[in-house]
Amino acid sequence: MAVPHLQQPSFLLASLKADCMNKPFAQRCHDLEIVIEDFPAKELHAIFPWLVENIFGSLDGIIIGWNLRCLHGRANPTEYAIALDFLDPSGPMMKLVYKLQAEEYRYEFPVSYLPGPVKASMQERVLPECSLYHNKVQFPPSGGVGSNLALNPFEYYMFYFAISLITQRNSPTTHHVSPSNSAYFSLVDTYLKWFLPTEGSVLPPPSSNPGGGIPSPAPRSPAVPFTSYGIHHTSLLKRHIAHQPSVNADPASQEIWRSETVLKESFKPTEEHVLVIRLLVKHLHAFANSLKPEPLSPSAHSHTASPLEEFKRVVIPRFVQQKLYIFLQHCFGHWPLDASFRAVLEMWLSYVQPWRYAPEKPLQSAEPQPRSVSEKWAPFIQENLLMYTKLFVGFLNRALRTDLVSAKNALMVFRVAKVFAQPNLAEMIQKGEQLFLEPELVIPHRQHRIFMTPTLGGSFLSSWPPAITDASFKVKSHVYCLEGQEFQYKQMFGPEVRNLVLRLAQLIGQAQQTAKSISDHSAETMASQSFLSWFRFSPSDMNGSYTGNDLDEIGQDSIKKTDEYLEKAQEYLCQIFRLNEAQLTQMIMNCGAAQDENGKKQLPDCIESEDGLILTPLGRYQIINGLRRFEIEYQGDTDLQPIRSYENATLVRLLFQLSSAINQRFADQMEILCSREDFIGRLCRYHLTNPFLAEKGRHSPALKQRSGRSRRPRISLRFLASYRTLLSLFMIYFIASWFCIGPLACTFIILLGYLLYAIVMTFFTERWKPHQH
Numbered sequence: 001m002a003v004p005h006l007q008q009p010s011f012l013l014a015s016l017k018a019d020c021m022n023k024p025f026a027q028r029c030h031d032l033e034i035v036i037e038d039f040p041a042k043e044l045h046a047i048f049p050w051l052v053e054n055i056f057g058s059l060d061g062i063i064i065g066w067n068l069r070c071l072h073g074r075a076n077p078t079e080y081a082i083a084l085d086f087l088d089p090s091g092p093m094m095k096l097v098y099k100l101q102a103e104e105y106r107y108e109f110p111v112s113y114l115p116g117p118v119k120a121s122m123q124e125r126v127l128p129e130c131s132l133y134h135n136k137v138q139f140p141p142s143g144g145v146g147s148n149l150a151l152n153p154f155e156y157y158m159f160y161f162a163i164s165l166i167t168q169r170n171s172p173t174t175h176h177v178s179p180s181n182s183a184y185f186s187l188v189d190t191y192l193k194w195f196l197p198t199e200g201s202v203l204p205p206p207s208s209n210p211g212g213g214i215p216s217p218a219p220r221s222p223a224v225p226f227t228s229y230g231i232h233h234t235s236l237l238k239r240h241i242a243h244q245p246s247v248n249a250d251p252a253s254q255e256i257w258r259s260e261t262v263l264k265e266s267f268k269p270t271e272e273h274v275l276v277i278r279l280l281v282k283h284l285h286a287f288a289n290s291l292k293p294e295p296l297s298p299s300a301h302s303h304t305a306s307p308l309e310e311f312k313r314v315v316i317p318r319f320v321q322q323k324l325y326i327f328l329q330h331c332f333g334h335w336p337l338d339a340s341f342r343a344v345l346e347m348w349l350s351y352v353q354p355w356r357y358a359p360e361k362p363l364q365s366a367e368p369q370p371r372s373v374s375e376k377w378a379p380f381i382q383e384n385l386l387m388y389t390k391l392f393v394g395f396l397n398r399a400l401r402t403d404l405v406s407a408k409n410a411l412m413v414f415r416v417a418k419v420f421a422q423p424n425l426a427e428m429i430q431k432g433e434q435l436f437l438e439p440e441l442v443i444p445h446r447q448h449r450i451f452m453t454p455t456l457g458g459s460f461l462s463s464w465p466p467a468i469t470d471a472s473f474k475v476k477s478h479v480y481c482l483e484g485q486e487f488q489y490k491q492m493f494g495p496e497v498r499n500l501v502l503r504l505a506q507l508i509g510q511a512q513q514t515a516k517s518i519s520d521h522s523a524e525t526m527a528s529q530s531f532l533s534w535f536r537f538s539p540s541d542m543n544g545s546y547t548g549n550d551l552d553e554i555g556q557d558s559i560k561k562t563d564e565y566l567e568k569a570q571e572y573l574c575q576i577f578r579l580n581e582a583q584l585t586q587m588i589m590n591c592g593a594a595q596d597e598n599g600k601k602q603l604p605d606c607i608e609s610e611d612g613l614i615l616t617p618l619g620r621y622q623i624i625n626g627l628r629r630f631e632i633e634y635q636g637d638t639d640l641q642p643i644r645s646y647e648n649a650t651l652v653r654l655l656f657q658l659s660s661a662i663n664q665r666f667a668d669q670m671e672i673l674c675s676r677e678d679f680i681g682r683l684c685r686y687h688l689t690n691p692f693l694a695e696k697g698r699h700s701p702a703l704k705q706r707s708g709r710s711r712r713p714r715i716s717l718r719f720l721a722s723y724r725t726l727l728s729l730f731m732i733y734f735i736a737s738w739f740c741i742g743p744l745a746c747t748f749i750i751l752l753g754y755l756l757y758a759i760v761m762t763f764f765t766e767r768w769k770p771h772q773h
Contacts, residue, residue, distance in 0.1 A: 012039070013047050020054065029082050033092040041103045048100055049107055052157055055087070056164040059113045068184035069165070069272070083183050089194040093157075100153040107156040108138065108148040113163060161187070165273060179272040180279075188276055192283040196315075198290035198359075271343045277327070278347035284320060285350070285357035288312050317383070324351060325387060325482050332394035337401055339408035345395075349419050352387055354380055372423035381425075382432040382475045386482055389429065389492040392420065396500045401624070404511035405518070407558040410565035413508070417572035426576050430493050435475045437489075493577070501577050505584055508566045514628075515566075519559045604628040639716055651721035663714045670713040679762070686762045688713035 012035070019028055032051070036044065057065035066083060073080040087093050111122050121128045122137065136149045151159060165184065179185060291312040331344045350356070355377055381388060395416055402409045420426060479487060490496060574581050604619035605628075615623070622628040639656050643649050663670075673684040719725055729750075736746040 012043055013050060016047060017050070025079050026082055029086045029092075033086070036092050036096045036099070041099050041105075044096060045100060045103070045105050048096065048105075048153065049156075051093075051096075052160045055093070056160040057167060059110065059160075059163065059167055061167045065164070066183075068187065069179065069182050071183040072181050073183075074181070080183055084186060084190075087187055089191060097153045097157050105153060106150040107153065109151050109156060109159055111137075111147055111149060113167075114149075161191075165276065180275055185276065185279070188279055189283070192280065192287075196283060196287045198286050271340050274331075274343040274347055277324070278343070278350055281320065281324070281347060281351050282357060284316055285354045288316055289354060289358045320351075321384065321387075322482060325391075328387075328391055329394065332391060332398060337398065339406070339412075341398070342408065342412055345412050345415065348387075348391060349415065352384070353419060370422055373425045373428065375424070375428075378428050378431065379471075379474075381428045382435060382471060383478050385429070385432045385436060385475055385478060388420075389433065390490070392416070392492055393490060393497055393500070396497070396504060399504055400500070400507065404507055404566060405514050405562060407562045407565065410511070410562045410569070413504075414565040414569040414572075417569040417576070421572035421575045426493075432475055433489075433491055433493065435472045436479055437491075438472045498577060501573055501579070502584075505570060505573055505579070508570050509585075512563055512566050515559050515562050603630065639718055646723050647718075647721045648723065648726070652718060655717040655721055659715050659717045667713075670715075674713045683758065683762045684713070687758065688715065 016032070016035070019031060023031070035047075053063060053065065055066050055068075057063050057067070068083065071080055071083060085091055111119055114122075118128045118133065122133075127134065127137070132155070133149065136151060138148045138150050291309060328344070328348055331341075335341050335344055355373060399409075399413050399416075404410050404413065420429075479489060570584070571581070573579065574584065603613075604622045605616045606613040606619055607616060619628075639659060643652050670684070670688050674681060674688055676684070732750065733743060733746055736749075741749070
């Protein structure tokens with residue numbers, strides 16, 4: 001962009017805003033790159049806030065910006081590549097950030113747009129524990145609570161980048177494209193790999209001054225130590241906002257201050273946010289697992305460990321553990337009972353399996369077998385015990401309320417069972433529970449060793465606290481730190497949770513039977529829909545019942561997957577909790593959904609009353625979980641059903657008037673004929689009443705009075721309005737004309753054939769299904 005250097009900053013900003021409206025995206029980015037390269041920091045300082053807002057959108061969500069959440073490589077490959085190059089850690093935008101960083105500029109960020117807990121803390125004039133906010137709160141001229149933070153360019157950029165995921169949530173999105181393919185998601189992954197490298201150290205920012213470096217922000221106070229698990233200085237919990245600590249230069253902190261800044265943001269729970277957090281969790285595991293083995297000599301450790309290596313050692317307990325636990329608990333308790341919970345589930349499973357992101361490779365064997373969890377992960381499991389035990393119980397409670405016939409829900413149960421069934425994992429969790437339940441015989445009184453949350457304040461570069469060798473104390477510290485000292489722990493391998501597992505196993509067995517019943521019913525339905533059904537009237541057309549089935553929505557392949565997932569989940573649960581598979585199978589057969597005399601699924605649990613069937617609490621539970629159901633069918637006047645798409649509307653109305661006239665004129669005669677006990681009476685009952693209605697009435701909580709009225713003898717000619725019936729009659733008359741059979745003769749043959757068919761059906765109906773008067 002050819003802009004003279006003598007222009008004032010206001011002209012530069014106005015020119016860029018005009019270009020933003022008139023030039024294509026690629027040209028704008030190219031011009032911005034030239035401006036960043038050619039203009040001095042003093043002039044770039046004025047355009048920086050506008051440029052950040054133009055990229056990430058405004059904090060109030062009115063300005064969308066580049067809409068990185070909806071920018072996908074497949075839909076817009078050119079803009080996608082240009083945006084990623086421009087915002088890359090070594091790209092033009094970061095060069096601008098570091099250029100301004102060298103001049104120590106500060107930018108105001110409103111406190112009102114910070115995460116809720118931080119905003120509430122500042123409103124109470126309490127300095128947040130997170131050291132990122134120390135020395136940055138600005139007071140308004142009129143006094144009162146600080147309304148802005150004074151951030152350096154890097155912090156200002158990262159704040160906007162992180163919060164755009166929340167503020168831009170109402171912007172139009174492409175629903176058929178996965179959020180993990182967006183430019184925003186790719187940038188998160190790139191920034192994590194750049195600023196939290198698993199190999200080497202964070203690359204130094206490029207310097208615009210020859211021989212000069214980019215200064216880090218004001219370092220954290222040495223008075224605020226970066227402590228280890230469970231040890232906390234209670235005096236720092238509520239630091240008054242007016243007494244922000246003065247800081248001294250700490251050269252070592254300059255190496256990792258950008259890594260700390262990238263982590264200290266939070267998101268609200270939506271599926272897209274969960275995907276970003278899972279990406280963060282996976283990368284942090286890889287980042288922490290890339291820590292070099294400690295040397296044998298303690299003195300060597302103190303001299304050789306770099307700040308980044310120390311940062312890897314404590315990054316998870318400091319930045320992730322407590323917040324992620326609270327986040328997951330909230331999701332487990334409030335997330336809808338649908339398949340979208342899979343994102344939360346996979347995030348949880350990623351956190352509890354740090355060994356998946358370890359640098360060592362598993363040994364390859366001829367027969368693939370589950371990889372045993374190494375004992376070296378026992379400290380992590382013990383210091384994250386609630387992540388395994390309490391959240392597992394939370395998942396059990398969710399699984400007991402979901403429809404396990406759905407393949408997506410069955411897959412989630414299978415995934416959890418498979419993860420916890422990894423060899424040696426259940427034993428290490430049980431060992432952690434034993435350590436927590438150990439009596440405090442050798443531990444000093446609790447008032448001298450207070451269990452508090454890990455501090456988020458200060459840099460860890462100050463004096464390192466002495467290591468805690470008491471494993472039991474570490475586990476207790478973790479539990480009380482997250483839940484408080486009055487917490488009543490529920491053992492994962494105790495009798496209460498074991499009963500929940502048995503209930504889940506029973507539901508799994510019932511869901512397998514339900515899936516099999518749906519599959520069998522579908523097979524029967526498909527077999528009955530043969531070519532001959534085109535030439536006769538089907539009873540389903542008369543009663544208007546639902547002719548589809550669950551398999552239409554679920555699919556045969558999905559039913560097979562459901563059965564496979566549930567069968568393996570049952571096997572894994574038996575391994576985890578040492579259940580006897582034979583006894584479990586017998587219990588499911590005794591307590592599960594038994595089959596009735598026709599081999600069909602039983603009705604939901606009901607009680608008989610004068611008004612029909614009434615659901616019991618057990619029956620409601622069975623319906624909610626998809627274990628049993630009522631047959632859904634039309635139970636009103638069949639002639640008054642809405643006109644179907646396969647019927648001729650004019651014929652339906654004319655035939656209804658004709659049927660009504662006949663029924664009104666000959667009602668008494670039809671009653672007399674149907675009340676006869678001879679063959680004529682049985683034949684009339686077969687034609688003038690619905691022989692299937694009495695049987696179907698048992699499978700529905702319909703009112704008895706209504707069903708009584710619907711069994712009165714009557715004639716219904718509506719079937720003649722069906723296009724299928726009309727087509728069948730036309731084909732019969734057409735074929736009869738080939739044999740020189742006229743319309744009258746053909747009609748007589750049809751009536752005679754139907755009479756013979758009716759006689760046979762009457763005989764078999766009365767013999768196999770005794771009619772109920």
